[in-house]
Amino acid sequence: MRQRACADIEAMPVPLNNETIQLNMTKKTQFSALLFAVILLTVLPACKKYPEGPGLSLRSKKARVANDWKIANAFEISGGVNTTSDYINETWEFTKKGEFYERDNGVIDKTGTWEFIADKEAIQILIPGKNPKNYTILKLKNKEMWLRDSDEEYHLVPR
Numbered sequence: 001m002r003q004r005a006c007a008d009i010e011a012m013p014v015p016l017n018n019e020t021i022q023l024n025m026t027k028k029t030q031f032s033a034l035l036f037a038v039i040l041l042t043v044l045p046a047c048k049k050y051p052e053g054p055g056l057s058l059r060s061k062k063a064r065v066a067n068d069w070k071i072a073n074a075f076e077i078s079g080g081v082n083t084t085s086d087y088i089n090e091t092w093e094f095t096k097k098g099e100f101y102e103r104d105n106g107v108i109d110k111t112g113t114w115e116f117i118a119d120k121e122a123i124q125i126l127i128p129g130k131n132p133k134n135y136t137i138l139k140l141k142n143k144e145m146w147l148r149d150s151d152e153e154y155h156l157v158p159r
Contacts (some may be wrong), residue, residue: 003034014092049120049121049140050121050137050138050139051138051139052141057140057141057142059142061116061120061140062096063096063141064140064141065094065114065140065145066094066095066096067093067094067145068092068093068144068158068159069091069092069093069094069156069157069159070091070092070093070156070157070158070159071084071087071090071092071154071155071156072084072155072156072157073154073155074086074087074152074153074154074155075152075153076151076152077148077150077151077152077153078151080148081111083152087154089104089105089106090102090103090104091103091106092156092159094123095113098113098114098115099111099112099114100113100114100115100125100126100127101154102114103135106136110127111127111128112125112126112128112130113125113126114126117134118136120137121136121137122134122135122136122137123135123137123147130135133149134149135147135148135149135154136148136149138153143157143158144156144157
């Protein structure tokens, strides 16, 4: 008889109260958040604008470019010859207003303007009296920018 009584108790429906409903809603919310995170992590890498990153940034592209940069590493595309020593005392400053300054040993030797081109996948630098110079953006982070022109690749870091 005792076994039957236990079986009857297990089969009895549990009355729903606010705690039970809240627990079920919490589980549904947690599952929804987890599902959203999985979808987001799956989709975001496909949204990457630049080959070397980042996949997501809270700062605008212009805010990330606007900085005073030094060339930490440079090399020729054909042959891979390291040309960093050619730029040892050179800095490039990009302002949010679109101004560009190239300094050698702290002295401005070129001034001009810069702008995004090719759907913000490249930067064009315009120096008066010279042909425009286009750089493909390979990486654009707050503390790191990689650019490539027709001859060289440049890895820039803040000065």
